[in-house]
Amino acid sequence: EAGVTQFPSHSVIEKGQTxxxxxxxxxxxxxxxxxxxxxxxxxxxxxxxxxxxxxxxSGMPNNRFLAERTGGTYSTLKVQPAELEDSGVYFCxxxxxxxxxxxxxxxxxxxxxxL
Amino acid sequence: AxxxxxxxxxxxxxxxxxxxxxxxxSSSYSPSLFWYVQHPNKGLQLLLKYTxxxxxxxxxxxxxxxxxxxxxxxxLTKPSAHMSDAAEYFCVVSDGRAFNKFYFGSGTKLNVKP
Numbered sequence: 001e002a003g004v005t006q007f008p009s010h011s012v013i014e015k016g017q018t019x020x021x022x023x024x025x026x027x028x029x030x031x032x033x034x035x036x037x038x039x040x041x042x043x044x045x046x047x048x049x050x051x052x053x054x055x056x057x058s059g060m061p062n063n064r065f066l067a068e069r070t071g072g073t074y075s076t077l078k079v080q081p082a083e084l085e086d087s088g089v090y091f092c093x094x095x096x097x098x099x100x101x102x103x104x105x106x107x108x109x110x111x112x113x114x115l
Numbered sequence: 116a117x118x119x120x121x122x123x124x125x126x127x128x129x130x131x132x133x134x135x136x137x138x139x140x141s142s143s144y145s146p147s148l149f150w151y152v153q154h155p156n157k158g159l160q161l162l163l164k165y166t167x168x169x170x171x172x173x174x175x176x177x178x179x180x181x182x183x184x185x186x187x188x189x190x191l192t193k194p195s196a197h198m199s200d201a202a203e204y205f206c207v208v209s210d211g212r213a214f215n216k217f218y219f220g221s222g223t224k225l226n227v228k229p
Contacts, residue, residue, distance in 0.1 A: 004158065105158075106160075
């Protein structure tokens with residue numbers, strides 16, 4: 001069974017440009033999450049999809065970030081325009097259960113560098 | 116509010132000696148607690164989890180952790196370190212109210228010396 005896959009693994013862009021990160025969850029997982037780790041700090045929650053609906057987007061830093069999950073399968077996270085402080089590693093995770101005991105399965109992350 | 120404190124950013128041990136990675140948490144509700152490991156250029160992998168069952172939890176690769184409510188701690192241990200254990204370890208608390216909203220500690224990098 002394929003795990004959570006993320007693309008690209010690394011992206012280097014200039015300030016003001018746009019970047020789109022993609023996440024393919026484990027097949028059949030309704031729950032999809034985005035997390036971010038900036039400059040070696042804590043990994044922080046960005047948002048949570050249940051199927052195609054946003055369950056919780058309280059962690060999204062500002063309106064330059066847009067997440068979508070069309071059809072309830074893969075998800076994209078767009079940063080437009082990118083700023084220097086957006087640099088970090090963006091993790092995607094998925095789970096089959098919605099309860100708090102459920103395990104999250106993480107992808108390898110997309111490293112974003114904004115110059 | 117939920118939070119996690121990993122007391123050591125770096126831990127260095129010799130191969131074959133015990134490992135102790137410390138974690139303290141704060142939670143307003145009955146928490147679920149997890150330890151995840153990240154090897155270089157890999158995703159986060161679940162080591163073990165506590166979900167209000169046995170307080171001593173055994174995980175993969177010989178790791179275990181003990182939930183101590185009175186001390187609000189969930190320290191990760193392993194009797195004998197192996198070179199392959201070198202990685203970054205994250206203690207995580209889940210908000211008992213919200214679906215899988217995980218709160219991560221800042222991570223502990225474990226170095227294993229030959």
